Amino acid sequence: MAATIKDIAKETGLGLATISSYLNGGNVREKNRIKIEEAIEKLDFEVNEVARGLKTNRTKMIGIILPELNNIFFAEIITELEDVLRGQGYAAMICDCRTDEKREEEAIDFLKRRRVDGMIIIPTGKSGRGLQEVMDAGKPIVMIDRRIRNVRCDTVLVDNRGAAEDAIRRLLDRGHRKIGMIAGAEDVYTAEERFQGYCRALEAAGIPAEDSLIVRGDYTIRGGSRGIKELAKRNPDMTAVFISNYEMTLGAMIELNELGVRIPEEMSVIGFDNIEFAKACIPRLSIVTQPTKELGRRAAELMLKRLEEKERTEFETVRLATRFVEGRSVCCCPDGERGL
Amino acid sequence: MAATIKDIAKETGLGLATISSYLNGGNVREKNRIKIEEAIEKLDFEVNEVARGLKTNRTKMIGIILPELNNIFFAEIITELEDVLRGQGYAAMICDCRTDEKREEEAIDFLKRRRVDGMIIIPTGKSGRGLQEVMDAGKPIVMIDRRIRNVRCDTVLVDNRGAAEDAIRRLLDRGHRKIGMIAGAEDVYTAEERFQGYCRALEAAGIPAEDSLIVRGDYTIRGGSRGIKELAKRNPDMTAVFISNYEMTLGAMIELNELGVRIPEEMSVIGFDNIEFAKACIPRLSIVTQPTKELGRRAAELMLKRLEEKERTEFETVRLATRFVEGRSVCCCPDGERGL
DNA sequence: ATGAAAGCGCTAACAA
């Protein structure tokens, strides 16, 4: 059995409170400090954080709920998040809900029972069921990447609309007019924002958005390959395509590869996320990248701030900028007349 | 404040033990069961797992230590792991140690203080310092992917040597004789096994392994691109290359892309891991893939089995087979005489 | 600065 502070007390002849005080950085007489440290060393004592958590009602655990861990975009965010949190002594209890709303709700309950001090969530569902109660119980929530209407809390987002707008504008500048988009599902926050950016850029250029140039994928590899096939079939005159997340970009590249479409001669492409993948493509892919590390860091910092604050202050929403990384997958299309 | 079983007892007029018995699946009179359920509903009671953990000395938390979460190979393993564990009510406390031995040791301490019921680790360090003590304290440990000599515990590995041997044999069968390898660092368990497979296959074919055809990367993208550059420079007559992990494969592809080397006409390539990436390559890459899901699942199952067992049984070592996925990145080289 | 004692929410004997 592991040693307890009782054992340390007995070993040193001191009282429990003194040991506790020492452990929590209180003032202890030099002489006793040494005695305690020797006893700790000798008995191989380690604070029992479970007991401490029960007593203080603070477990120093943060629940993290996300759609899927085996997704490089989310994994990068969580990596940074966990790093910052643990640096402050907080443990990350991670729940992957497999992009399933029901599982997401279960995860929230699971974490409530475990009495985490707060939750950081990259939402899957749209309802946010269960979250408001967590907030009401005084446990802070920080949301990343997607927003949910009913839940008021700190949020860290990306400027999705601006990112898409910028990408499309670059295609327009190179003379493209028939620009396809592989968008995400309508009920996904980021997907909708990116889609709006696409529309807005075209609108600003006086080009009506055509239904045939838009397909809805579902942020999966399969969705990307289906999407590009569909677009190509429907639009022989399409000269460029904008793909709005990494998995779909990967799927589209696989399919373009399969179809033998030459990039950028036959088709200009702008993808999303994962710069390493983009560099490995032939030719190098132009992409929009998101600041994953910063998303994670800012979310962790917002959480830590909430955990320290005495009284609740205004909720913050941080919106981070994306970056465009130029590859060689976009060519000029002066007459807007090439295509497949 | 959240309701406690005391509140439920007061509300129902029953004793604490009855409530506890109900919560733990004991026998409770039908009438009382209903009363309790109503009270739980009314007071919005949820078991406090922290208190339960303190009392039972079982937190139902499993510590998971890994080199890096933002690595698709590890992320896939952890995803499956967490899924299986949570399905049995266990929480995954994940610690990313950034491939840093010191951080790995800190993570072990961190998890000990938190009194996790067991640890699953994908080791970074070679010493396994701190792990044996965990075992001695009666907490099971399961190791994944890499083995550590001093620590005796359940282990789930991949047949790395066989995988490399098979890959090289395929190249030999197609007539290649000058086969390069981008290996990992010598002190990395999997890297060494894969390297041995390479040597063994050549040996079986009566071809001496040449130093100039072997470079040591460090399992990073950068290591891969440097590796292929070095190999190409040193061996103008090299006709094929085997790259022994995903990151280095990615790096090598980026560099080959940069150098304008045509695959497979000028260079046959066999990579490692990440089938999606392989499919997106032009031409599709032939690769060795590892059974990530099964690695995670088996590890979780071994852990659960240990947690249930009354007395300690023999440690198990599971070794899983890899799979070769044929692409179009290997060509025939009948005379062994082409190359760059 | 230190000690004594109460109690966080739960489980597990033991009695009834």
Added chain:
DNA sequence: TTGTTAGCGCTTTCAT
């Protein structure tokens, strides 16, 4: 089956 009681390891008044 149910109630009473002790105690898991810690923190935290309140005295001293």
